[in-house]
Amino acid sequence: MPAGAGPALSISAAPLTIPGAVRPPSPPPPPAQVLPSIAAEKVAAGGFMVLRPDSGDPVEVVLMVSQRRWGTQVTQARLA
Numbered sequence: 001m002p003a004g005a006g007p008a009l010s011i012s013a014a015p016l017t018i019p020g021a022v023r024p025p026s027p028p029p030p031p032a033q034v035l036p037s038i039a040a041e042k043v044a045a046g047g048f049m050v051l052r053p054d055s056g057d058p059v060e061v062v063l064m065v066s067q068r069r070w071g072t073q074v075t076q077a078r079l080a
Contacts, residue, residue, distance in 0.1 A: 028034070035051070042049045050062060066072045 039049045063072075
């Protein structure tokens with residue numbers, strides 16, 4: 001160290017924290033990842049998510065989607 005020079009400066013990579021400051025929200029996920037990210041949050045919280053493709057009867061719509069998606073078949077239905 002040259003004569004008269006002070007100690008070497010160290011620059012920290014830690015973010016500056018201002019008391020009482022509000023952190024800006026995280027940017028939203030890209031459009032193709034919105035529904036998967038919402039579904040992941042619901043499942044992580046112990047729930048599930050059902051998307052209805054139209055505004056028909058909920059029972060019929062869910063059955064129709066499951067038949068198309070997974071090849072399920074309704075053998076008997078009991079509606080209370």
